[in-house]
Amino acid sequence: MTMSKSSIPQTPTLRDTHSGIPSRLLPKATNAKSLIYAGKTVSDTVPLRRGLPIPQGISKPTFLSAVAELKESLGAEQVILNDKEVQNGWYMEHPNTHDMMPLLSAEEFIASAVVYPGSVADVQTIVQWANKHLIPISPISLGRNLGYGGSAPRVRGAVTIDLGKRMNRxxxxxxxxxxxxxxxxxxxxxxxxxxxxxxxxxxxxxxxxxxxxxxxxxxxxxxxxxxxxxxxxxxxxxxxxxxxxxxxxxxxxxxxxxxxxxxxxxxxxxxxxxxxxxxxxxxxxxxxxxxxxxxxxNPGGYESFMYVFPNEDSLAQIMDIVRPLRIQNILENVAQLRHCLQTLAVRGQPRTKYWDGEGQMPESVVHEHLKNTPVGDFTWAYYGTSYGPEFVRKHKLEIIDREFKRVPGARRIDPSTLPADEYFWSRDRIASGTPDLVELAWVNWMPNGSHIAFSPIAPIRGTDATKLWDLAKKSHKEAGIDLMPAFCVGLREMHLIVEIVFDNTDEGMRRRAEKCLRDMIDDAAKLGYGEYRTHLALMDQVAGTYNWNDNALMKFNNDLKDALDPNGILAPGRCGIWPKRYRNRDWELKGGETRSEGNGVAPRIGETKI
Structure with missing residues (x-):
């Protein structure tokens, strides 16, 4: 399936809807959307073959009766059943019923209905209703947490509370x-x-x-x-x-x-x-x-800069230079050290434009194509920004230049040589607090592009960066998946974000992507690195790595959950925290499962299961 740019409907603007795009970005949105749809081979509309996804622990008649009661309370137009089909869309027109980039079947992490509260009182009504009927509810603000599960509830058949549609002031x-x-x-x-x-x-x-x-x-x-x-x-x-x-x-x-x-x-x-x-x-x-x-x-001025480094094995030296500069706020912002493949992929073209072989794209092919870009060939690129009046920036930038040029082959890119559509300018806008719409272009690397992320936290040290880089290379090589890492450098730590891009219609590729991510999570945990964020399907595994002192942290989280949510109705399983009614019933996902559900839920105390 391909669609011409002229046949793709215009993206809604902020004038049309709370979730729309600024009018100034419409041309960019139109181009981004056309690139995405050019790589789609299946329809956006997916019929629900399993019908209405009702949560375990309640019969269909009882569930529909409860939904009718909620409609009576909030208005029929504010409660919508999800019983026929789902629409996938794209980033700016995303679904609020499920994950549009699923690791499992699209009918696993999926809502039974969506409810739209317009006030805090409405939210209270929904929570009270969920407690009365023991129906799981899953709140979202907008549901654009793509790569981490999007709008999907962890428990199949939960009712999504879409807070953003009417509570957007x-x-x-x-x-x-x-x-x-x-x-x-x-x-x-x-x-x-x-x-x-x-x-x-x-x-x-x-x-x-x-x-x-x-x-x-x-x-x-x-x-x-x-x-x-x-x-x-x-x-x-x-x-x-x-x-x-x-x-x-x-x-x-x-x-x-x-x-x-x-x-x-x-x-x-x-x-x-x-x-x-x-x-x-x-x-x-x-x-x-x-x-x-x-x-x-407003800091009174800013200047973005970009350095590129030719050698892969310069990673440790770069990080050891970055650390003291970042802690001293010479390097002031949460900057990125990105690998060259992601910089190539963010141009928005499919992988087949550069190479149509199987397995990982050879490094020689990547570097050959980079030679023809405005930035030229490199392995690592550091995108940063200096803030303040010109004389302040000049002092800091001279220090940065002197330090970075200790790395063999380091080059500072002259921004005046870069065309307006070069990725550098998107980073420049973002670093000045101006929202953009470029980043997800690398998802076009694969047809029906989807992504999940490996997101560990580590100190800003060369040895730590190298360990994480090596384990990511190993897992990606075994999976035959192209490696696209970026180190996001905080004040005293760094987030490594490795984006795994896959074709969500290819079952084999989905499985390889999941295994690759699960292997990296376990390998990183053995080295003392933990994820700061993860996909719904991986939350049990990640939570399980934070197991010091006989899982003391999870026991504490369970105590809080049981005290605050005695009926276990709010987002069961989120971040690996399961209510009493779900515990010890095989709801946790460890890897390789095709179904997301466990073996039922316990009834309310004093009640029999309906």
Whole structure:
């Protein structure tokens, strides 16, 4: 299946919908969408062969009766059954019922229905309803967490709470304190555009991830990163409003928000007593309905730069140079050291444009094609940005140049030689807090392109980078999969993000991709490196690697889960945390399974199973 650019419907803009794209990016969106659809060999519409996916522990008549009750409470148009077909779409028009980049069948991690609350009171109604009927619910902000499971619930047949569609207000932007308060449906695109509309763009920036269509709240709760000095999103949030999952569906505000009449909720995150925000990050302990963020003052100028290094074995030396410069904030932002293959793939063309052989693309072929690009041939590329007035930048950039040129063959790329569509300029925009739409172009590397990520955390040391690079090379070679790593350098640690790109219609390739990722998780854990984030199908495995002192951390998480969610209705299995009703019933996924479900759930105490 191929579609011409003229036959592809225009992507909705922010004027049309909360999840739309800024009008300025429409040409880029049209091009990106056409490249994606040029590589599709199957229809976007997928019939549900297994019918309505009802969660275990409830009969179909009882489930439909409960759904009718919820429709009565919220309005029939706000509760939609998922019983006929699903639409896959692409990044800007993604599904909210399932994972459009599935590791298992698309009918495994899939919702039975989607409900659209319009207020905190609606969320409370849904939580109370779920407790009454023992129906699992799975909240999403927008569901664009692609590569990590997208919109999918971990438990098949859970009811998705799509918070973003109707709860998408920017509640406050404070130009004096440089803070904001947002609901789940506010995207990085929307927040950036609103700051510009208010005439505050010369005063403050937002920090953005690689793509701007995700939820500010959702990305932060999943501890995503951006690329300015404010790149650690969780570190710069301040204040949450949360609906708890128990039968009463109580609402709490964390930090200073617990004080009636507060006036510093977004300015000071801690308040008094235990700091509870952390238990609502990467968890299933509550539904977050509001979040505060701090915003970055305009630094008075910035200058992006790019260095390339020809030799693969320079990785350790590069990292040992980066570490002290990063800790001293000479290197100021969450920058990236990327491998050359990903830089080639991000041009958006299919692998077959460069090579149509089986197995891994030979390094010689990669380097031959790189010679014909504006940047030229290299193995590693460092994308960074310096901030502040020109005289400040000049001092820091001279230090950086001197240090990086200690690496044999290092070159600084002159930006004036690069065309406007070169990837460097996308990194430049992102590093200045301007959301873009380029990054996922490397998914076009494979037809029906999908991706999952290996995402371990390590110190910024050459020995650690080399160990992770070696184990990734080994697993990718065994799987016959092209290796696309990027080191995202934080202040004292680095996220290694290895994107595994696969054809989601190729069962054999999906299996090889999953095994490759699972092998790397285990191999990294043996060396003391743990994932900071992972796909739904891998959460049990990753959680199992954090097993010090007889799994003390998971036991603590289970205690919290049982206390806050006694009926186990909220996102069961998320981040490997299973409620009592699901434990010891084989719900955990260890690898190689074709089904995502376990052996039933326990009934409520005092009740028999229906």
């Amino acid at each position: 920017i509640l406050d932007i404070n130009p004096d304190d440089y803070t904001c308060l947002v609901e789940p449906g506010v995207t990085f695109y929307a927040l950036h555009e609103e700051i510009q509309r208010r005439g505050l763009g010369d005063k403050m920036w937002i920090d953005v991830p690689d793509l701007g269509g995700g939820s500010v709240l959702g990305n932060t709760l999943d501890r995503g990163v951006g690329y300015t000095p404010y790149g650690d999103h969780w570190a710069v949030h301040s204040g949450l409003e949360v609906v708890l999952p128990g039968p009463e569906a109580r609402v709490l505000r964390t930090g200073m928000g617990a004080l009636p009449g507060e006036n510093t909720w977004q300015s000071f995150p801690y308040g008094f007593g235990p700091f509870s925000d952390g238990i609502f990050s990467q968890s299933n302990f509550g539904v977050v309905t509001k979040m505060g963020m701090t915003l970055m003052p």
